[in-house]
Amino acid sequence: MRKVESIIKCGDCADVLLDYPDSFFDLIVTSPPYADCRTKTYGGTRPDDYVEWFLPRSAQFLRVLKPSGTFILNIKEKVVDGERHTYVIELIMALRKQGWLWTEEFIWHKRNCHPGKWPNRFRDAWERCLQFNKSKKFQMFQESVMVPMGKWAETRLKHLGKHDVVRFDSQVGSGFGKNIANWIGRDKAYPSNVLHLPTETDNRNHSATFPRALPEWFIKLFTKEGNWVLDPFVGCGTTCEVAQKLGRNSVGIDIISHYIELAQEKINPVEMMLFEKQVRYGKHIKNEIIRFIEPNIQQFHIRRLENLLALQLKKILSRNNPYLFKAKNQNTAHDLVKTILDAHLIQQVIPADGENATADFGRWTG
Numbered sequence: 288m289r290k291v292e293s294i295i296k297c298g299d300c301a302d303v304l305l306d307y308p309d310s311f312f313d314l315i316v317t318s319p320p321y322a323d324c325r326t327k328t329y330g331g332t333r334p335d336d337y338v339e340w341f342l343p344r345s346a347q348f349l350r351v352l353k354p355s356g357t358f359i360l361n362i363k364e365k366v367v368d369g370e371r372h373t374y375v376i377e378l379i380m381a382l383r384k385q386g387w388l389w390t391e392e393f394i395w396h397k398r399n400c401h402p403g404k405w406p407n408r409f410r411d412a413w414e415r416c417l418q419f420n421k422s423k424k425f426q427m428f429q430e431s432v433m434v435p436m437g438k439w440a441e442t443r444l445k446h447l448g449k450h451d452v453v454r455f456d457s458q459v460g461s462g463f464g465k466n467i468a469n470w471i472g473r474d475k476a477y478p479s480n481v482l483h484l485p486t487e488t489d490n491r492n493h494s495a496t497f498p499r500a501l502p503e504w505f506i507k508l509f510t511k512e513g514n515w516v517l518d519p520f521v522g523c524g525t526t527c528e529v530a531q532k533l534g535r536n537s538v539g540i541d542i543i544s545h546y547i548e549l550a551q552e553k554i555n556p557v558e559m560m561l562f563e564k565q566v567r568y569g570k571h572i573k574n575e576i577i578r579f580i581e582p583n584i585q586q587f588h589i590r591r592l593e594n595l596l597a598l599q600l601k602k603i604l605s606r607n608n609p610y611l612f613k614a615k616n617q618n619t620a621h622d623l624v625k626t627i628l629d630a631h632l633i634q635q636v637i638p639a640d641g642e643n644a645t646a647d648f649g650r651w652t653g
Contacts, residue, residue, distance in 0.1 A: 289513070292536040293527050293554040297547045300519035300540040304347040311351045312538075313426070313514035316505050316526055318361035318497050319344075334365065334372040338381050344519065349386055351517070355426045357509040358387070358419040361395065361497060369407060375415065382419060390425075391418040391480060395501060399485040416482070416501070431507040433475040502526040503533065510535055524550025 296303050319341070320332065332340045348358055362378075364371045383389055393416035403410040484500045502525060506516060512534035518526035521539030523546050530537035531554060539550055 291531055291534055293531045294538045295521065295524060295527065295547055295550045295554060296538065296540050297542070297544050298540060299344075299542055301344045301347055303540050304351055304519070307351045307538075309350055310353045310356075311515060312517040313353055313356045314359070314506065314509045315348050315352055315356070315517045315519065316359040316361075316502050317518045317520045318522075319520045321363060321365060334367055334374040337374040338378050341378060342381060342385060345382055345385060345387070348517075348519065349421065352421060354422045355424065356421065357390075357425055357427075357505075359393075359505045359509075360417040360419065361414060361501070362417065363411070363414040366408070379417065386421070387419040388421070388423065389417065390420045390423075392416070393418065394481045395497075396481055396483045397486050398483055416505070425509070426511075427509060428507065428511065429477055432478055432504055434478050436474055436476055497525065499525055499529050503529045506530055506533055506535060521550055522546050524553045528553040 352358060362375055364373070364375045366372070379389055395414045395416050397412050397414070400410055400412040482501070482504060484498050484504075486498055502518070506526075506529060510516060514535050516526065516530045516535050516537040518537070518539045521527060521541045524539055527537040527539040527550060541547055541550070
């Protein structure tokens with residue numbers, strides 16, 4: 288049996304990583320605090336100072352990453368005085384001078400981005416996911432992120448023309464060509480470098496979280512089970528949570544102790560069975576599972592109930608909750624409060640006992 292390790296550490300990653308040897312991690316995937324953002328939590332770094340702040344940390348990333356490893360940096364420029372600042376471009380150039388290879392740039396298209404209106408630009412609907420490597424030869428498992436072909440193939444491949452059964456070169460002289468007949472019998476295709484992923488509405492008590500699907504995609508693409516993943520700005524632990532579920536070891540680092548506590552709550556000890564056939568364990572192992580689960584579920588519901596009792600009705604009503612339409616035409620005050628609470632739980636995707644949580648109206652409505 289092999290234990291999947293998930294380690295959460297509090298501190299500045301530039302200092303914490305000094306305890307790790309060279310060439311230790313297979314993948315670094317992270318979203319650092321953006322320039323001038325999260326000033327109440329991370330203090331904020333001015334755009335003009337961002338590169339200078341980041342380079343000592345990326346020097347450690349370069350040291351602890353394996354030659355076959357990959358560094359994924361989720362980042363986005365901000366607008367300063369009406370124009371996009373160049374600190375991300377400057378950072379890319381500085382990282383290349385530091386020894387990194389800028390291999391690829393993925394685009395995270397946020398399908399449900401926040402609405403907004405500005406006089407000289409549109410709302411932000413994408414962010415960069417920059418890929419850096421130490422070597423041109425790095426491990427990559429492209430088949431693990433293949434996508435379904437789609438229904439178009441069912442009709443398109445049934446009616447092949449004369450240009451579909453042979454290689455047909457582009458008529459603009461680009462040198463590219465295609466042979467549609469090669470797609471026959473395939474049910475999956477390789478994806479592009481644009482990831483169409485929605486943001487997650489349950490921000491899990493963190494000021495800026497990326498969706499679980501984002502680190503999951505890169506972990507599948509650049510690692511295999513048993514590899515080590517690092518998130519040096521782990522926040523509430525999303526990367527480590529996903530890595531654990533995928534059977535990867537992980538280290539998460541953050542300077543905010545509250546976020547460290549949130550991250551640790553997500554990480555549970557996991558043991559992987561290696562090279563063992565499936566066997567029937569009988570009642571003994573079932574009793575062990577029950578003894579492990581019962582106290583944890585009890586603590587889970589106690590924490591959720593405490594959170595629900597601390598909610599204020601005016602705060603819930605101030606949010607744009609698409610489920611609040613269910614609160615119309617209620618006969619009693621009890622029905623109204625319970626329906627609004629149910630709407631809040633649906634949006635937050637938090638399982639809880641609504642009846643018990645609404646028992647104390649005085650504390651809940653505030």
